[in-house]
Amino acid sequence: MALFPQSALQPGVRKREVFGWAMYDFANSGYTTVVITAVFAAYFVGGIAQGAPWGAFAWTLALSISYGLVMVTMPAIGAWADLHAAKKRVLILATSGCVVGTAALALTPRVDGFSGVLVAMALVIFSNTFYSYGESLTGAFLPELATADGMGKVSGWGWGFGYIGGMLALGLCLAYVLWAQSRGLPAAHFVPVTMLITAVLYGVAACVTFVLLPERAVPQARAEKSSAWRQLRSTFREARKYRDFMWLLACTVSYQGGVAVAITLAAIYAEQVIGFVPNETMVLIFVLNIAAALGAFVFGYWQDRIGHRRSLAGTLLAWIAVCVIAASVTTKGGFWWAASIAGLAMGSSQSAGRAMTGVLAPPGQLAEFFGLWTFATRLASIIGPLSYGLITWATGGNQRVAILATAVLFVAGLLMLLPIDMRRGREAALRA
Incomplete structure (x- = not known):
């Protein structure tokens, strides 16, 4: 400690x-x-x-x-x-x-x-x-x-x-x-x-x-009774005043959908498409976790030097490369390259997104705005994997098409990143 x-x-x-x-x-x-x-x-x-x-x-x-x-x-x-x-x-x-x-x-x-x-x-x-x-x-x-x-x-x-x-x-x-x-x-x-x-x-x-x-x-004496959706709508109405933060939420839903595909379907793709056996898959995920830890740690210093938005853009480009490589390789060695890049990109992209949320959230409303960010990540966890599953089913089990289509989520996230002005967003947060 x-x-x-x-x-x-x-x-x-x-x-x-x-x-x-x-x-x-x-x-x-x-x-x-x-x-x-x-x-x-x-x-x-x-x-x-x-x-x-x-x-x-x-x-x-x-x-x-x-x-x-x-x-x-x-x-x-x-x-x-x-x-x-x-x-x-x-x-x-x-x-x-x-x-x-x-x-x-x-x-x-x-x-x-x-x-x-x-x-x-x-x-x-x-x-x-x-x-x-x-x-x-x-x-x-x-x-x-x-x-x-x-x-x-x-x-x-x-x-x-x-x-x-x-x-x-x-x-x-x-x-x-x-x-x-x-x-x-x-x-x-x-x-x-x-x-x-x-x-x-x-x-x-x-x-x-x-x-x-x-x-x-400590227990509170009383509190206003409200449904989960009413609470969410109230927080969302407040957040709409901050356009840069709203662009970040849209960006998060998109690119985190792609990240969710990697988390939930990497082992399935490795075994069903590339031909890994269970023990090889487990070694692959083990190494991917090490790469993610290194990516998150090293990237934290890098993004402070070059800026959060530029850093996230770099990781999204890396994710696009991962999707293209994974969809095209036919050997286990080739897939290892895709998995290694994915590990580094996973830790760094999640770190950058959370840091950007912290910069753009009003200091007096951190819990509310991080709640919206959490809502966006959960929504992404539905959109990304479910889209992958639907595309796989629609193409008769062709997961290569599904993983290539996942690149579209990262491309969309990259485009939604462009309108974000971190300085303007931070000033709006501090004015609150």
């Missing part, structure tokens, strides 16, 4: 509390790495859906439904948690839901036929919804722990812990997969075990958070 000074923390906050908070990033990263990206995604399409042309669409539909549920319900859940000072209680419930849902995915190979597809989709919707609740709630603790000047340091420390946790979960799963394959066991045997490994690691590591992280908020 010597990576940042005590001055980065709010008065009375101890470093062990920050460690407990960062451990939640460590805990939940295994879910996205193993379930959403590396293992279960590919197994769902190739094993449960048996490689059917609609398999990728069914996978993206399940994720889209979960993201839609989160978009509709999370503002109201957050408001209730603030009103009752219950962020930690709700975080425990959300974590329990995701852990149980992840463990239940181990049962999916036992259900045959289309019923198995429906059961797997239902469990993915359930687990991913609760995962998203936990991700949002843990972020709400950050302003209670860090000062404005220390927010980046503390957040970055948690981000780094997240990559370590994701790689640990994937490493344990990879070790078991290699052991199982050496004994001739099929994916229907070792994939369920990886779900149990992920669920146990998530639950055990999250307990550190629950022990060390206190609930510092």
Whole structure:
């Protein structure tokens, strides 16, 4: 914990509390790495859906439904948690839901036929919804722990812990997969075990958070009752006064849709199109996570030197190159090049977008404007993968066309970046 000074923390906050908070990033990263990206995604399409042309669409539909549920319900859940000072209680419930849902995915190979597809989709919707609740709630603790000047340091420390946790979960799963394959066991045997490994690691590591992280908020006497959509409309009306921020939201929906495709479909593409086997896919995702961590860290210094908008534009160009390379290569070596560039671009593009949001958001309304940014990223998580799945289905399972079409999202994001004037947007934010 010597990576940042005590001055980065709010008065009375101890470093062990920050460690407990960062451990939640460590805990939940295994879910996205193993379930959403590396293992279960590919197994769902190739094993449960048996490689059917609609398999990728069914996978993206399940994720889209979960993201839609989160978009509709999370503002109201957050408001209730603030009103009752219950962020930690709700975080425990959300974590329990995701852990149980992840463990239940181990049962999916036992259900045959289309019923198995429906059961797997239902469990993915359930687990991913609760995962998203936990991700949002843990972020709400950050302003209670860090000062404005220390927010980046503390957040970055948690981000780094997240990559370590994701790689640990994937490493344990990879070790078991290699052991199982050496004994001739099929994916229907070792994939369920990886779900149990992920669920146990998530639950055990999250307990550190629950022990060390206190609930510092106090219950409010009363609050205005409003629906999630009414709250969203109110915040959106306020944000419309800031045209540069609104262009950033549009840009975010577009390019983050492409990023969501990479996160949710990389393993499926690697196995279904390029010919990777499960253990090779897991190594690929492991290396991609390392590249993403390096990209986010190094890029943070670069973007401060050349400017946020120019930096994001550079990463979007890199993403376009990734789509073109991935759509055209036929060898595993060629796809490794695409994956390496994607890893670097993933960490850097997400870092740049969040930094731009911080610059353009009025200092007195940070939570509201970051809430809109979160809404945009969730909407992107629906648009990108669902479009990929629909194109794959419409072309009879041709994922090369789908990945090439994903480049359009990055091109659109690049075009929407052009009208943004960071200086003008910052002045508008400060006037507020």
